Amino acid sequence: MSDKTPKPGWYAVLKGEPIDLALWREALSEPFEPVALEGPNGETLLRCREGHAASEGEEIREHAIERIALVNGALRLAKAARPVEFGGLVRYSEDGRAHHYVWAGPDVIELRAIMMSPTLTVLGPDGTPLPPAEPMPSPAQALLGCADGSDQVADVLYYAGRSDSWFEIYKCIEALRTLAARQGAKLSDLAQQSGVPLNKLQRSANHYRHNNRRDPFKPMPLAEAKSHLVNLARKVLEER
Structure with missing residues (x-):
């Protein structure tokens, strides 16, 4: 073997x-x-x-x-x-x-910057390496542990993982609003604290969801919306 x-x-x-x-x-x-x-x-x-x-x-x-x-x-x-x-x-x-x-499918290869964790060696006062720290769940594993005990967190993760369309972005915002309320907070306050233009994000999602071409509003690009959504989700989940 x-x-x-x-x-x-x-x-x-x-x-x-x-x-x-x-x-x-x-x-x-x-x-x-x-x-x-x-x-x-x-x-x-x-x-x-x-x-x-x-x-x-x-x-x-x-x-x-x-x-x-x-x-x-x-x-x-x-x-x-x-x-x-x-x-x-x-x-x-x-x-x-x-x-x-x-069920086989083609892989797609693209060069991108990623967030890999560095490997660090911690030295003591005498310059010798210290023993490795007690193992802990990764941030992703910790989030999944929260999702196992909370339908609201599970909803946020589900839609955050699928947020490549305006409909999914809208659903994720609603899931975040529900989770924030359960935590005794307002989503608008958390958005302001994290620098997320929530009103424009929501209006952009609704603009594209309903294909409202007569609306003179200029929505944000999808890539910008996805970035704001990630920042907002991180902020809401940090409040747990």
Whole structure:
């Protein structure tokens, strides 16, 4: 069995840009959940469930697609990652054999700046390296832990991970408004604190959603709206 052969169980194969897949593996590591890892053939796998009953495949597929949607949102907020997609299932048996249930799709490669975490060595007063710190969940794993206990946080992550259209941006704003209210805050106040022009962001979303060509209002570009949305979501989630 190869050193990279995963433990027995079900894994979702992830499809996306190499940069984003690298961010998944960096941010989702053991001993915390969820875990993304590199498979024996260089593919990126999201661990779904231990065990290896083949009859569980359809249930695990549905769970994996839902989980990927939330992780996309968490990593967009934590690492500025773009969404990745579900590319099939692979089940590893006790003997290390892989049983694939795959929907293949092309990868897209593009050079981009990314937010990889540096590796740091901390030195003590005498100049010798200090022992590694106690492991902690990554910011993305912490967000996903919050989502497991809060439907409102889960809604924010779901729409943040899909916010490549004006409709999804609108839905994410509404989810953020609900979450802020649950926290006893006003979304408009949090937007002001984070420098987000909430009124223009909302009006831009409505302008494009309703295709209101007669409105003389000049909406913001989609890329600008996505940037503001990420900043607003980070601010709301920081208030938890």
